[in-house]
Amino acid sequence: MSFDVAGTRRQFPILSEIIDGKPVHYLDNGASAQTPLAVLDAVRRYETTGRTNVLRGVHRLAERATEAYEHARAQVAAFLGVPAMEIVFTGGCTAAINLAAYSYGALLKAGDRILLSELEHHSNIVPWQLLRERSGIELDMLPVTTDGRIDLAALPRLLTPKTKLVSLAHVSNVTGALLDVRPVVAAAKAVGAKVMLDGAQYAPHGPVDVPALGVDFYVFAGHKAYGPNGIGVLWAKSEILDSMPPFMGGGSMIGRVTLAKTTWAAPPRRFEAGTPPIGPAIGLGAACDWMQKLDWAAVHEHEMGLVQRVMDGLQKFDGTRLLGPAGLQNRHPVVSFVMDGVHPHDMAQMLDSFGVAVRAGHHCAQPLMDRFDLDGTTRVSLAPYNDDSDIDALLTGVAHAARTLR
Amino acid sequence: MSEQLYQERIVALAKAKTGAGKLASPSKSARRDNPLCGDRVTIDVRLDGEGRIAEIAHQVRGCLLCQASASALSSVAVGRDAAGIADVRRDAERAIGREAGEAGEPFSAFAPVAGYKSRQECVLLPFEALEDALS
Numbered sequence: 001m002s003f004d005v006a007g008t009r010r011q012f013p014i015l016s017e018i019i020d021g022k023p024v025h026y027l028d029n030g031a032s033a034q035t036p037l038a039v040l041d042a043v044r045r046y047e048t049t050g051r052t053n054v055l056r057g058v059h060r061l062a063e064r065a066t067e068a069y070e071h072a073r074a075q076v077a078a079f080l081g082v083p084a085m086e087i088v089f090t091g092g093c094t095a096a097i098n099l100a101a102y103s104y105g106a107l108l109k110a111g112d113r114i115l116l117s118e119l120e121h122h123s124n125i126v127p128w129q130l131l132r133e134r135s136g137i138e139l140d141m142l143p144v145t146t147d148g149r150i151d152l153a154a155l156p157r158l159l160t161p162k163t164k165l166v167s168l169a170h171v172s173n174v175t176g177a178l179l180d181v182r183p184v185v186a187a188a189k190a191v192g193a194k195v196m197l198d199g200a201q202y203a204p205h206g207p208v209d210v211p212a213l214g215v216d217f218y219v220f221a222g223h224k225a226y227g228p229n230g231i232g233v234l235w236a237k238s239e240i241l242d243s244m245p246p247f248m249g250g251g252s253m254i255g256r257v258t259l260a261k262t263t264w265a266a267p268p269r270r271f272e273a274g275t276p277p278i279g280p281a282i283g284l285g286a287a288c289d290w291m292q293k294l295d296w297a298a299v300h301e302h303e304m305g306l307v308q309r310v311m312d313g314l315q316k317f318d319g320t321r322l323l324g325p326a327g328l329q330n331r332h333p334v335v336s337f338v339m340d341g342v343h344p345h346d347m348a349q350m351l352d353s354f355g356v357a358v359r360a361g362h363h364c365a366q367p368l369m370d371r372f373d374l375d376g377t378t379r380v381s382l383a384p385y386n387d388d389s390d391i392d393a394l395l396t397g398v399a400h401a402a403r404t405l406r
Numbered sequence: 407m408s409e410q411l412y413q414e415r416i417v418a419l420a421k422a423k424t425g426a427g428k429l430a431s432p433s434k435s436a437r438r439d440n441p442l443c444g445d446r447v448t449i450d451v452r453l454d455g456e457g458r459i460a461e462i463a464h465q466v467r468g469c470l471l472c473q474a475s476a477s478a479l480s481s482v483a484v485g486r487d488a489a490g491i492a493d494v495r496r497d498a499e500r501a502i503g504r505e506a507g508e509a510g511e512p513f514s515a516f517a518p519v520a521g522y523k524s525r526q527e528c529v530l531l532p533f534e535a536l537e538d539a540l541s
Contacts, residue, residue, distance in 0.1 A: 343469040345443055349411060349525065362444045375444050375467050405412060405470060 003298040009385045011036040022355030025390040030173055030334050030381030031359050032223045033204055035287070039227055042286035043279050053275055055252060069278050072285025073268070079203075079288035080210045080218060080235055088234040088241070088268040089281050093200045093221035094123040096234035097167075099271055100196060100217055101127035103244040104236075108164055110136030115158055115166040115193070117142035117150045118371050121173050122364040124198045128167070142168070144371050148175030148324035155187045163193040167217075170202035174363045174377065175324030176307075176334030178202075185214040194240070200224055204383065205303070205332055206296035207288075216240055222280060226383075227287035231280035234271070241267035248273040299384045303333040306391055310335050310380055313395040317402050323377055333382035336363075339398075341406030344376040347398070350405065351378075354397035356390070411522055412470065415515035420473040425480025429463045436538035440531055445472050447535040457487045457540075464535075469528050471519060476532035478512045488540040495533045502526045 009015050012034045017024050026034060050064035057066075070084070077084040090096040105128075108114075114128050118141050128139055140158045143151045150168060159166070166188045171178050181197065188195045196217035199208060203220035210218050217240070222231035236244075246253055246264055250273035255263035264270045308328060314320050319340030325331045339347060344360035351358050361376040362369045369376060380394060432450035439446050445468030452461040462483045464476040475498065482494055494513070501509035503520030516529050 345445075345469040345525075345528070346412070346471075349522070353411075360443075366444070369444070375446075405417065 003295065003302040003384070005302060005385065005387045008294075009387065011038065012385050013037065013040075015385060019355070022353075023389075023393075025354070025356040025393040027380045027382060027386065027390055027394060028357040028359050029204065029383040029386075030201060030224070030363075030379060032229075033226050033383050034385065035226055035228065035283075036290055038290045039283045039286045043228060043283040046279050046282045051279075054278055065278060068282050069276070072281045072283075075285035075288045076233055079207050079292060080233075081208070081212075082210050082235055083238065085268060086235055086238050086241065088236075088271045089276050090232040090234050090271075091230055091277065092223070092232035093198065093219050094127075094232070096219035096232045097123050097196075097198065098127045099234055099247045100219070100236070101131045102247045103271065104165070104194075104217075104240065105131040105135065105137070106245050107243060108135060108137050111138065111162060112164045113138045113140055113160060113162045115140045115142065115163050115188075117168050118144045119148070119150060119172045119174065119177075119365060119368045120167075120169055121198065121200065122366070124167055124169065125367065137164075138162075141367075144368060147177075147326060148172060149177040149330075150179060152180060152183055155183065159187050159191050159193065161191050163188070163191055165194045165196060167196040168198065170197040170199045171205075171332040171334070172324070172365075172368075173201045173334065173381075174336050174365050174368055174379065176201075176331045176336075177325055178330040178332055180330065181213050181215065189214075201332060201334060201381075204291075205300065206294075207292055210235060222284040222287065225284070225287055226290060227284035228277075228280040230277045231284045233284070238267065241271070244271075246270050246273065250274040252276075294384065303382050303384065303386070304328050306382055306386055306388070307331070307333045307335060309388070309391045310382075310394065313391065314398065317398060320402075323372060323374075335380045336377035337380075338374060338377050339402060339406075342401050344378040346405050347378045347401050350401040351394065351397040354393050354400070356393050356397050358394070411518045411525070413515070413518055415512075416474045416518070417470065419475075419477045419512065419515055420470045422477050422481075423473070424477040425462050425464050425483075426466070426477070427463045428465065429461055432463075434539045436535050438531055438535035438538060440468075440527055442527070443469070445469060445528060445531055447472065447476060447532045449476075449532065449535040449539050451483075451536070451539050458490075459483045459486055459540075462536075464532060466532070468531065469525075471516075471525055471528040472531050475516070475529045478515070479532050479536060481512060483536065488537070491533070491536055491540060495530075495537075498529060498533060502529055 052061040194216040199220040253273040323336040348360035429450035433453040437448040448465040497513040499505040501516040
């Protein structure tokens, strides 16, 4: 069955905007995806018919808000195939990793090791470096192959009995490479290490069967998955969450507070101090529902057809190099490229004049840029609502940049 | 929009690469990074006995605007001291709309950048590196 891209586009009001006389060709989905009406409607419903704080309140609005917030938790849990009480709402994906680094990190001791990779987003590097400074753990880095994948051949060398956690990008935000999770989990389990996946770039492309992956932690961002800003998710197995101390202290996360001592609430509440981002959580729940209604086999075929067009089109320009897997296998719809003589920022700025939104720079992955000796790349990242007109505009803009800027 | 940004004069300044390279024995050097975009400018200067620039060279790992600015700056830097460079910077700031008044040459070329706030730092980065070198 083919995917109804036109019908999908109609659900995203921003895609019919005209800005400075140009249509919106939005190819910066890896940074932030657009939001469908189903999500906007859910947030509006809460804000206009149920807005108040969650928990504790006994009035009807409080009941309504709490019910909607917990329903959102259940929707996200269904999207990941896990129990609702294992879903912790955070302020974003970065916040989720920081939470894990702080709270799970508190269980680690000097000399314990955490294994990352050279292609991680800064948000999956820096929180662990901060932990290293706090507690004396050690970090190891899996190298990256020439085609932009995490080099799993190095796993036996870098995994040791001291390794307590392996934390890797499920999909690279620069190269689009999809991680082969199975050997990572098998090798990590063999030394007793836990596995965390950064699903920021994976979750926007379909439901995640977390139990089948066999990992211990999974994180993703709401705004990249068609949800609102200011919301993210940390999932961890309940026995792990139970063992973790709180990250932030405040209301909602307590059992009993006395001036002498405070006890903690059970997860997930233990990790949701203060008033949570209620509207954004409800929006993310709606986004997860929206995603679950799509035929992802058809969507994936559609997205990867466009990726093939992007890759074929870009490679026709002299001096253009793609960063990442050469084929479509085990990759997601993220394509990074560099063009000799045209700086990525100039490329992106020129594309903007064609109504094309892409991202340029280091993509918060400076160690990966160092690996390839690059200052940055231009990144095209797709979503189900992209169509051939977006790719036509992209390639027209790239041709113009190639002609005029070098 | 952006097409107007890359006007011939800016592209020509970047391609001219005036002052591109390194000095064999600089009196002072400085490097500046823009953490937002990763652009990097390194400036070498040789000063005369009175603190004026006798020779200047720059290395830019950055965008066309940054290259054009480094090239323009190098074309007018020789013979100026720190105060003279501050005057030139005001010219650049006038061009990009950060200061009132008309920009002198060659910085008037940067007038289109006035409409692109996110790119103005690209123009100013070489000045910041040179100011560091002279401080």
